[in-house]
Amino acid sequence: MSAPKLLLVEDDTALAELVEYRFRGEGYDVRTTDDGDEALLLAAEDTPDLVLLDWMIGGTSGIEVCRRLRRNKSTAHVPIIILTARSDEDDRVRGLETGADDYVTKPFSPRELIARVGAVLRRVRPALAGETITVGDLALDPTAHRVTRRGQAIKIGPTEFRLLRHFMEHPGRVFSRGQLLDAVWGSGSDIELRTVDVHIRRLRQAIAIPGAADPVRTVRSAGYALEGV
Amino acid sequence: MSAPKLLLVEDDTALAELVEYRFRGEGYDVRTTDDGDEALLLAAEDTPDLVLLDWMIGGTSGIEVCRRLRRNKSTAHVPIIILTARSDEDDRVRGLETGADDYVTKPFSPRELIARVGAVLRRVRPALAGETITVGDLALDPTAHRVTRRGQAIKIGPTEFRLLRHFMEHPGRVFSRGQLLDAVWGSGSDIELRTVDVHIRRLRQAIAIPGAADPVRTVRSAGYALEGV
DNA sequence: GGCGCACGTCACGACAGCGTAACAAATGTC
DNA sequence: GACATTTGTTACGCTGTCGTGACGTGCGCC
Incomplete structure (x- = not known):
């Protein structure tokens, strides 16, 4: 549920197993493939939270996978870390140009990779790294499953918790009802839009406290947004 | 249960005796072998809390023992400290890649090793370091296997003890039933989720005392947590 | 052997939380 | 201002989850 989902694209089986093992030990949910095309499929059917992408793989080259991940709407914003054997500067530039978030050269220690993944996740989606996120006077602790506003605890149901968490991960951004259904209820749920x-x-109602404005903004005929700061 | 169990894999008999002697003096339960294969057997039949592993031993090489410990489910998460004569950087990388938690180069002082072991145990499982953990008005003494609340002793069964200890090692954090089964019953036990x-x-019931709130919080459709402080 | 204890499982009841529909209110359009 | 569209709000039935008591079993101890 709250375990960050990684997609590992690596054709060195031994290395892949090692990395997969260590990340599982850290509480990640890892899926692995050695094929670029399959990677795109896997990413499409269940959007991962981060992609570890070998630079040189069979099927499609890493740079191509990177581009096509970016092109697809559901995976466009998924952070990507490139794994490469060459510390070549040209590659580095090309990798980052293609939209990778970080860059690790082999050989690396799993510990280093774990640290990098943690750093990227913390930057992109703090809640996935188990950190408390704060937006305005709201604070949400994902590991304790707790929400506070101005320091006082908020009683909140599971769905509202996920909804609020999604808003707080992208403060200020407007989401349509459909997008919210995908993000909070899961992409395959056929739920009425109005349920949102x-x-x-x-x-x-849950986060309302007397004397404070409602931080949830309605954007007519577009959706809802959480007032950012 | 109370004394941390160490498995020492070392073929330098003099060194092994010295280390064993010192650790026994510190209250550890130490078993020693000079053979890699035997180490795996010993680890399998009675899972140690930490493995001290010489890098170069007869039978199987240290790195191989390390890998095979990781591969076995019951020993997969046991912390490993590598002992090596070479301060060589390549080895260091390879050791950590294989999943070792720390790395001590010979010659070392027993005092240093004791400190490292303590540090690793504290990081991995605070209760094993023999320190009493306190959360709110609860206190748990892992060595004495005793729990008190507001100073008064609590009668508690073995499973509940392990459950409470796990909660107290991670106060405030929510654990799903599955996570609790893995952590308290051991991964691979096929126990009904509802048993939790x-x-x-x-x-x-055990820790309830009149006039005090229940510190165990139910998080609907997520799991349980111990009220942190 | 008899006893007590701790354990895992089940079944039942309670109820929180969910999704939907229906109606009220607000907002935008001409 | 009249109308259409969109959103707010409420009520309601239903499902899933949780708490709880009871039961059978295995194990060690006396």
């Missing part, structure tokens, strides 16, 4: 409204109301 | 509920109830 009800949960927005419940969320508003 | 029953033991949660028994734990609640």
Whole structure:
């Protein structure tokens, strides 16, 4: 549920197994493939939270996988860490140009890789790294499953919690009802769009405290957003 | 249960005796072997809390023992400290890649090794370092196998003890039933998820005292957590 | 052997939380 | 201002989850 999902694309089987093992030990949910095309499929059917991408793989080259991940809407914003054997500067530039978030040259220690992954996740989605996220006077602790506003605890149901968490991971950004259904309920759920409204109301009710403005903004005919800072 | 169990794999008999002697003096339960294969057997039949592994030993090489410890489910998460004569950087990388937790180069003072072992145990499982952990008005003494609340002794069964200890090692954090089964019952035990509920109830009953709130929090559709401070 | 204890499982009941529909209110359009 | 569209709000039935008591079993101890 809250374990960050990694997609590992690596054709060195031994290395892949090692990395997979260590990350599982760290509480990650890892899926592995040695093929670029399969990677794109896997990423499409269940969007990972981060992609570890070998630079040179069979099927499609790493740079191509990177580009195509970016092109696809659901995977466009997934952070990517490139693994490469060459410490060549040209490659580094090309990798980052293609939209990779970080760059690790082989040989690396799993510990180093774990640290890098942690760093990228902390930067991109703090809640996935188990860190408390703060937006305005709201604070959400994902590991303790706790929400506070101005220091006082908020009683909140599971769905509202996930909804709020999604908002707090992208403060200020407007989400359509469909996007919220995908992100909070899961992409395969056929739920009425209007159901979102009800949960927005419940969320508003839950985080409402007297004398404070409602941080949930309605954007007419577009969706909802959390007031960022 | 209370004394941390060490497995020492070392073929320098004099050194092994010295280390063993010193650690026994510190209250550890030490078993020693000079053979890699025997080490794996010993580890399998009675999972140690930490393995001290010489890099170069007869039978199987240290790195191989390390790998095979990791591959076995019951020993997969046991911390390993590598002892090596070479301060060579390549080895260091390879050792950590294989999943060792720390690395001590010979010659070392027993005092240093004791400190490192303590540090690793504290990091991995605070209760094994023999320190009493305190959360709120609860206190748990892992060596004496005793729990007190507001100073008064609590009668508690073995499973509830391990459950409470796990909670107290991670106060405030929410664990799913599956995670609790892995952590308290051991991974690979096929126990019904709902069994956790029953033991949660028994734990609640055990630590309940009149006029005090229940420190075990139910997080609906997520799991349970111990109220942190 | 008899006893007590701790354990894992089950079944039942309670209820929180969910999704939906229906109606009220607000907002935008001409 | 009249209308259409979008959103807010409420009520309701249903499902899934949780708490709880009871039961059978295995094990060690006396």
